[in-house]
Amino acid sequence: MTVHTPAPSGTARRSARLGPLVIGLIVGVVLCAGAVIAMRWPAQQTLYTDKQPGTVAYDDDSSHVIALIRDHSLLEDSYRLYAGRDPSLRYGHFVDVDLPGIADKPVQSTQWTPEGVQVRFGTGHELFVPAASFTGGR
Numbered sequence: 001m002t003v004h005t006p007a008p009s010g011t012a013r014r015s016a017r018l019g020p021l022v023i024g025l026i027v028g029v030v031l032c033a034g035a036v037i038a039m040r041w042p043a044q045q046t047l048y049t050d051k052q053p054g055t056v057a058y059d060d061d062s063s064h065v066i067a068l069i070r071d072h073s074l075l076e077d078s079y080r081l082y083a084g085r086d087p088s089l090r091y092g093h094f095v096d097v098d099l100p101g102i103a104d105k106p107v108q109s110t111q112w113t114p115e116g117v118q119v120r121f122g123t124g125h126e127l128f129v130p131a132a133s134f135t136g137g138r
Contacts, residue, residue, distance in 0.1 A: 042073040046089065048107040056112040060135045065089070066117050068097070068107050077103065081127065083117060083134035093134040099123050 048068040058064065062085040069089060071078045079102055084092015105122025116130040 042071055045070045045072065047079075050107075050110045052112050052117075056114060058114070058131050058135045060085075060137070062135070064117075064134055065092075066110055066119065066129070068102075070103070079103075081119060081129070083129045085134075085137075093129065095127065095129065097121075097127070099125050 046067050047070055050066050052058075052064040064083065064085050065087055067082045067089050069080045069082055071080065079097040079099075081095045081097050082089045082092055083095075086092050099121060101123045102121060108120045108122045110120070111118040114131065116128055116133070119127045119129070121127070
């Protein structure tokens with residue numbers, strides 16, 4: 001007696017080929033989503049900016065800016081205070097600011113004097129940045 005094994009049907013062959021295709025599609029979607037997320041982090045946001053008033057002058061004859069910058073990453077947010085003459089906020093004097101509640105209450109006011117700039121945060125904290133720290137190209 002001879003036993004005949006039926007040949008695999010067309011449906012079985014198609015599902016065998018669809019498996020790797022579906023897995024490849026899922027991997028592709030996950031990689032694309034990861035790339036989009038990675039391109040968006042870290043992000044930088046300027047929360048506050050103030051320009052030196054015309055009534056205050058410094059020895060370097062430049063116009064200066066003070067700004068509060070939030071650096072946002074996947075793991076945490078950090079805050080830096082910038083003082084300098086670069087309006088793009090890339091080159092100057094930076095001070096790390098770690099104050100509870102600063103995200104909800106950033107800078108309340110700034111006071112520019114020939115000695116430097118006094119920054120008052122909404123949290124009630126104050127920080128003084130001496131002019132020598134941000135003048136002369138720093």
